[in-house]
Amino acid sequence: MSDPLTIETAAAGDIAAVMTVMTEAFDPAFGEAWNANQCLGILGLPGVWMLLARRAAEPLGFALARIVMDEAELLLLGVRPAHRRHGVGSKLLERVTAEAEARGAARLHLEVRDGNPALELYRARGFSQTGCRPDYYRGADGKSFDALSLTTVVKK
Numbered sequence: 001m002s003d004p005l006t007i008e009t010a011a012a013g014d015i016a017a018v019m020t021v022m023t024e025a026f027d028p029a030f031g032e033a034w035n036a037n038q039c040l041g042i043l044g045l046p047g048v049w050m051l052l053a054r055r056a057a058e059p060l061g062f063a064l065a066r067i068v069m070d071e072a073e074l075l076l077l078g079v080r081p082a083h084r085r086h087g088v089g090s091k092l093l094e095r096v097t098a099e100a101e102a103r104g105a106a107r108l109h110l111e112v113r114d115g116n117p118a119l120e121l122y123r124a125r126g127f128s129q130t131g132c133r134p135d136y137y138r139g140a141d142g143k144s145f146d147a148l149s150l151t152t153v154v155k156k
């Protein structure tokens, strides 16, 4: 039997594990990954939290989020390619949503590159599009992509 998936709040001491996921999860063509200093910098701010999913000791995925007043935002969500489509991203998103609600959020927002398969996950989890920034992202090949703003209600 395989070890259970655990999702714990991550602290500064977990940054190496988070970066292991980060470097594998985000396609360098789009420059969406953050470096360790960026993560540590934001982690020190009020209302910011990070979750790390592991199986046994192995880090599989992470999420980074923040709340200001009653508006929460999912900043990053990543799962290592070899561990995708097994529900890790969904479980992290569920935990972010639950924690956002516990912290007093009315809504959870995020922004995603148009065409990112993550859109399927977000739409399936009740997010709907609230905005669009045309040509916000540019790939390594120079092709541009819109940034889509999505929102879900977390407190009914």
Ligand SMILES: CC(C)(COP(=O)(O)OP(=O)(O)OC[C@H]1O[C@@H](n2cnc3c(N)ncnc32)[C@H](O)[C@@H]1OP(=O)(O)O)[C@@H](O)C(=O)NCCC(=O)NCCS
Pocket (backbone or CB within 6 Å): 025, 026, 027, 075, 076, 077, 078, 079, 080, 083, 084, 085, 086, 087, 088, 089, 090, 091, 112, 116, 117, 118, 120, 121, 122, 124
């Ligand atoms: C988006 C991401 C976090 C999803 O993680 P995951 O662990 O594979 O997600 P799940 O297994 O929970 O997927 C749940 C559902 O979302 C949808 N989904 C997820 N990835 C998908 C894909 N590549 N294509 C189509 N649908 C997808 C499916 O409906 C899936 O259910 P199913 O597997 O039963 O069909 C992962 O693909 C990732 O790290 N992507 C790169 C980083 C990124 O772009 N993050 C989002 C922007 S911050």
